[in-house]
Amino acid sequence: MLSLLYQEGPSTEGIFRRSGSAKTCKELKEKLDSGAEVDLACESIFVTASLFKDFLRNIPGSILSSQLCDKWVSVMDQGNNEEKIKNIQRLIEQLPRANVVLLRYIFGVLHGIEMRSEENQMNAFNLAICIAPSLLWPPVSSTPDTESEFTKKISSLVQFLTENCCRIFGEEITSLFGEILMTCKNRENESEKVPGNIKRSTLSTDPVRAAGCLLGLSP
Numbered sequence: 001m002l003s004l005l006y007q008e009g010p011s012t013e014g015i016f017r018r019s020g021s022a023k024t025c026k027e028l029k030e031k032l033d034s035g036a037e038v039d040l041a042c043e044s045i046f047v048t049a050s051l052f053k054d055f056l057r058n059i060p061g062s063i064l065s066s067q068l069c070d071k072w073v074s075v076m077d078q079g080n081n082e083e084k085i086k087n088i089q090r091l092i093e094q095l096p097r098a099n100v101v102l103l104r105y106i107f108g109v110l111h112g113i114e115m116r117s118e119e120n121q122m123n124a125f126n127l128a129i130c131i132a133p134s135l136l137w138p139p140v141s142s143t144p145d146t147e148s149e150f151t152k153k154i155s156s157l158v159q160f161l162t163e164n165c166c167r168i169f170g171e172e173i174t175s176l177f178g179e180i181l182m183t184c185k186n187r188e189n190e191s192e193k194v195p196g197n198i199k200r201s202t203l204s205t206d207p208v209r210a211a212g213c214l215l216g217l218s219p
Contacts, residue, residue, distance in 0.1 A: 001051070003177060004041060005052065005109050006109045010115065010116040011116065011120065012120055015120055016122065016130040016131055017122065017129075017130050018046050019046060019050055020044055020050040024044070024047050028040075028043070029054065062136045063103060064136040065095055066136065066138060068091055069136065071091055076156050076157055076160060081164070088160075088161065092168070104176060106135075107169060108173045108177060110165070113127060124162040125155075127162055128156070128157075132151065132155040136157075
């Protein structure tokens with residue numbers, strides 16, 4: 001799933017902003033929920049992006065951890081950019097390993113898209129508006145005004161993460177997918193499987209395997 005977004009996202013105008021067909025998304029979600037394999041490589045990239053955001057929204061407590069919500073919300077108000085980066089890195093260290101692994105690949109995808117924003121019309125600000133609500137939400141419900149303010153702050157955080165991902169996660173974030181794509185190609189040649197094949201049952205039961213499946217490395 002992420003491999004497809006990495007390959008096709010940068011050249012797709014409005015990726016993550018434009019929604020995939022609601023009917024197709026529903027049908028594919030039902031297949032995934034039943035444990036059936038789905039070949040996302042044959043679907044619209046907008047459908048893949050929509051399914052990916054849906055997957056993120058179904059991670060218990062969110063990938064950035066609702067338990068750290070207050071700290072994430074306040075991090076953008078703390079010091080200059082250098083201090084923000086250090087504080088963000090400290091928060092990332094408090095996340096489960098599987099979350100960190102997946103975050104690195106997510107921001108690898110977002111970085112690749114941002115680098116070609118003139119072509120796809122999705123700069124860091126636009127990407128953050130579209131994907132931030134799927135990365136973190138408060139642990140308890142709130143009023144519409146409070147929720148609106150929260151969304152603005154988290155969008156600002158995700159924009160900063162995207163713009164500074166190489167410093168936060170390391171320069172290797174720009175080449176994470178090279179080995180993945182080669183592995184997928186080798187597996188496709190050996191077993192004639194398309195790297196877009198995933199199972200929802202695998203995604204929902206094991207975070208580490210989920211990351212592998214989202215990268216197109218399901219066994």
